[in-house]
Each structure stands twice: as C-alpha cells, then as structure tokens.
Amino acid sequence: MVKINNIDSINEVKEYVNKEVSAPREDFPETDDGSIYWNDLIGSEVKNTDEKTFGKVTKIENHGASDLLFIQGSDEEIIIPIEENFFKKFDNENKLIIVDWEQE
Numbered sequence: 001m002v003k004i005n006n007i008d009s010i011n012e013v014k015e016y017v018n019k020e021v022s023a024p025r026e027d028f029p030e031t032d033d034g035s036i037y038w039n040d041l042i043g044s045e046v047k048n049t050d051e052k053t054f055g056k057v058t059k060i061e062n063h064g065a066s067d068l069l070f071i072q073g074s075d076e077e078i079i080i081p082i083e084e085n086f087f088k089k090f091d092n093e094n095k096l097i098i099v100d101w102e103q104e
Helices: 010-016
Strands: 045-048 053-062 067-072 077-081 087-091 096-099
Touching: 053 077
Parallel strands: 045 096
Antiparallel strands: 045 053, 053 067, 067 077, 087 096
C-alpha cells in the first residue's frame, strides 16, 4: 500500500488504477529486520548450493501461494518460489542468490 503525495481522496487517485507506480530506491526506508526489497533482487546472479549458475533475476511476481523468482538462463527461463526451503541466501553486496534447487 502506498500514499501518493498531494492525493487525498478516492476520486483523485482513480487515474492511477491499473497503472504502475514506482519510487526511487533511495527513498525506501532501510530495514532492520533482515527484510529484502524485491527491487534489490533484480539483476542478481542465482546459483544453487552446488555452485551451478542458473542466470540472473529478471522479475519477481506474487502468484498467490508464494512469490516467484524469474531467472533468465542462457537458453531458458527458470522460475523458483521464494520460500525458506528453496531460498537459502541473498548477498546484496555481491548481487548473489543461493537456492536449494536442481534444474534438469
């Protein structure tokens, strides 16, 4: 949920329905609890626990049951749920995600 500056009524906000709204990353508050902003994951390299590289994160979407990482590999798109049993580590400084996932 967001609040757009200077818009205080439902009638004023109607023009934004079904439109993408964004904010600069530097305006995001820092997290103290280890939370990760989706935006920070975009462009990260994804490897599994065996050091196999899958590719880079191109987008993240919510599909009800879980959030999904969309990873573009050299010849295919891989989709991995962002769930504790698969998503093992995110190193923001090195833009690296480690997952427990096998791709055939």
